[in-house]
Amino acid sequence: MRRLLVLLGLVVGLFCAELENTLSYEKARQAVLNAEERLMTGGRISLNSQESKVDDLFMQYKLGELAQGFRNAEQNTAGMHFFKAKPLIDRSAIFKFLQQMPKGAVLHLHNTAAVSSKWVVQTMSYMPGMLRCTDVKGRSRLTFRRAPKEHSCTSQYILVADERRNSIDPALYDENLEKLFNLYTPVPELEYPTITAVWDRFQGMFDTLTEAIYYLPAFRAYHWQLLEELYNDNIMYAELRISLRELYDASGRTFPREQAVREMQLINDKFVRLHPNFVGIKVIYAVWRGSDVEKMRENVEEFKILQKAFPEFVIGFDLVGQEDKGKPLYEQLSVLKDLPPNSRLFLHAGETNWYSASTDINLLDALLLNATRIGHGFALVKHPILMNAIKTRQIAVELNPISNQVLHLVWDMRNHPGAQYMALDIPVVICNDDPGFWNAKALSYDFYYAIMSMAPNNAGIRVLKSLVFNSIRYSAMTAREQQRAFQLLENSWTRFIEKVLQGKVF
Numbered sequence: 001m002r003r004l005l006v007l008l009g010l011v012v013g014l015f016c017a018e019l020e021n022t023l024s025y026e027k028a029r030q031a032v033l034n035a036e037e038r039l040m041t042g043g044r045i046s047l048n049s050q051e052s053k054v055d056d057l058f059m060q061y062k063l064g065e066l067a068q069g070f071r072n073a074e075q076n077t078a079g080m081h082f083f084k085a086k087p088l089i090d091r092s093a094i095f096k097f098l099q100q101m102p103k104g105a106v107l108h109l110h111n112t113a114a115v116s117s118k119w120v121v122q123t124m125s126y127m128p129g130m131l132r133c134t135d136v137k138g139r140s141r142l143t144f145r146r147a148p149k150e151h152s153c154t155s156q157y158i159l160v161a162d163e164r165r166n167s168i169d170p171a172l173y174d175e176n177l178e179k180l181f182n183l184y185t186p187v188p189e190l191e192y193p194t195i196t197a198v199w200d201r202f203q204g205m206f207d208t209l210t211e212a213i214y215y216l217p218a219f220r221a222y223h224w225q226l227l228e229e230l231y232n233d234n235i236m237y238a239e240l241r242i243s244l245r246e247l248y249d250a251s252g253r254t255f256p257r258e259q260a261v262r263e264m265q266l267i268n269d270k271f272v273r274l275h276p277n278f279v280g281i282k283v284i285y286a287v288w289r290g291s292d293v294e295k296m297r298e299n300v301e302e303f304k305i306l307q308k309a310f311p312e313f314v315i316g317f318d319l320v321g322q323e324d325k326g327k328p329l330y331e332q333l334s335v336l337k338d339l340p341p342n343s344r345l346f347l348h349a350g351e352t353n354w355y356s357a358s359t360d361i362n363l364l365d366a367l368l369l370n371a372t373r374i375g376h377g378f379a380l381v382k383h384p385i386l387m388n389a390i391k392t393r394q395i396a397v398e399l400n401p402i403s404n405q406v407l408h409l410v411w412d413m414r415n416h417p418g419a420q421y422m423a424l425d426i427p428v429v430i431c432n433d434d435p436g437f438w439n440a441k442a443l444s445y446d447f448y449y450a451i452m453s454m455a456p457n458n459a460g461i462r463v464l465k466s467l468v469f470n471s472i473r474y475s476a477m478t479a480r481e482q483q484r485a486f487q488l489l490e491n492s493w494t495r496f497i498e499k500v501l502q503g504k505v506f
C-alpha cells in the first residue's frame with residue numbers, strides 16, 4: 001500500500017515523505033484522476049460561469065446518450081460504424097448542439113470529395129450536358145465533354161439527362177447515380193470486407209467524379225456549395241487540399257491548370273464578401289503520391305509557380321493516395337528536399353495499421369522534413385519518440401475519425417488513437433477528409449465521434465472549446481489573419497453560449 005501511495009504521489013507530483021500521513025487512499029485515487037483530467041486536451045482551460053452552466057447542460061445530455069448506448073448496444077452510437085449510427089446521430093441532442101457550435105476551421109479536406117453527394121446528384125447532374133461513359137474497369141465516368149484524355153472509356157458517351165428520362169424510374173436512377181460517389185451501405189462489413197475493397201471503391205469515386213467537377217460552370221457551382229456547406233455547419237475557415245486539373249467549358253475551350261486556382265480564389269473572395277463571419281479558404285497543392293520521381297519534379301515546379309503567383313492563397317504541398325500502396329515519402333526525398341525553403345508541408349503520414357512498414361515510417365520522414373501538420377497520424381501512437389517530438393514542437397495532428405473508420409483502420413471509434421492523443425494533450429484538430437463520399441456533410445459528424453467516443457465520458461465544453469480554438473491556432477493563417485479569426489471566433493462562441501442558456505439549442 002505504501003509503495004502504491006508513493007508511486008501515485010510521484011505521478012501527481014506530491015511530496016512523498018508526507019504521503020503516508022496525509023494521503024488517504026481516496027485522496028490518492030482522486031488526485032490521479034484530477035491529474036489525468038488536467039493533462040488532457042482542454043484540461044487547463046478555465047470556463048467562465050456561463051460556459052460552466054452550458055457544460056452542466058451538455059453533460060446531462062451526453063451522459064444520457066452514453067447511458068442509452070451502454071444499456072443497448074444497438075443504440076451505442078459512440079461505438080457503432082457511422083453508416084449504422086447516422087440515423088441515430090441525426091436525432092441526437094448532442095449532434096444538434098455540435099451543429100450549432102462554432103467549430104473554427106477545417107484543416108484537412110479534399111476539394112473533390114468535399115460536397116455532399118445529394119447536392120452533386122440534385123444539382124450538378126442536372127446541369128445541361130453531363131455525360132456518362134464506362135471505362136475498361138467497368139467504372140462509370142462523368143464529364144461534360146467527350147473523350148477527355150483522362151478517360152479510357154470503352155462505351156459510348158450518353159447524356160445523363162437522356163438516361164434519366166428513358167429510365168423506368170428517374171428517382172431510382174438518381175439513387176443509383178449517387179451510389180457512384182457515395183460509399184454508404186447499411187452493411188459495410190459485408191460490402192467492404194477488406195481495406196482493399198473499400199479503397200478500390202473509394203479511389204474509383206475520384207475517377208468517376210473529378211473530370212465533371214472541372215467543367216467551369218460545375219466547378220463554380222460545386223465550390224460555392226462547398227463553402228455553403230462549411231458555412232452552414234458553423235465553420236469559418238478551411239485549408240483545402242486541391243487536386244489540380246485543366247478547366248474546360250461548353251465550347252470545348254480548355255484553360256491552363258492555374259486557372260482553377262484563380263477561379264477558386266474568385267469564388268472565395270465573393271463568398272467572403274457576402275458572409276462577413278467567414279474568413280475564407282486557402283489551398284494546399286496535393287499530388288498523387290504514386291507518381292515517379294520525374295512526374296513529382298514536374299509537380300514541384302508547378303507548385304513553385306503557383307506559390308509565386310498566389311503567395312497568400314497557395315500555402316503548401318502534400319502527397320495523396322492510399323499510403324499502404326507504397327511510395328513512401330523516403331522514396332521522394334530528393335524531390336521534397338528541392339522545395340523552396342519557405343514552402344510548408346502538410347503531409348499525410350501514418351494512415352496505416354502496418355506497424356514499422358515503410359509507409360508507417362512516413363511519420364518519421366514527415367517530421368524530419370519539418371512538416372507543418374500531419375495528416376491522419378493514425379499510427380503515431382506506436383512511436384513514442386515521434387509523439388514526444390510532435391508535442392514539443394507543437395505540430396498538430398489532423399484527425400479524421402470517420403475517414404479512418406470507413407477506410408478500415410478502426411471499427412469502434414473508442415479505439416481510435418485520437419483518444420490517446422487527447423489524453424496526452426498532443427495537439428490535434430478535428431477534420432473530415434472526404435465527407436461527400438461517405439454520406440456525411442461538413443464537420444459536425446466527426447466532432448460527434450471526437451467528443452462521444454474519443455474523449456472521456458466526463459469530457460465536455462473544455463475539450464470542445466480546446467478543439468475548436470486549436471483549429472485556428474494550428475492553421476496556416478498569417479498572424480494578422482489569425483488574430484482577426486480568433487476575435488470573430490470569440491464573439492461567435494460567446495453568442496453560442498448565450499443561445500444555449502436561452503434554451504435555443506437543447
Ligand SMILES: [Zn+2]
Binds near residue numbers: 108110348375433
Ligand atoms: Zn486526406
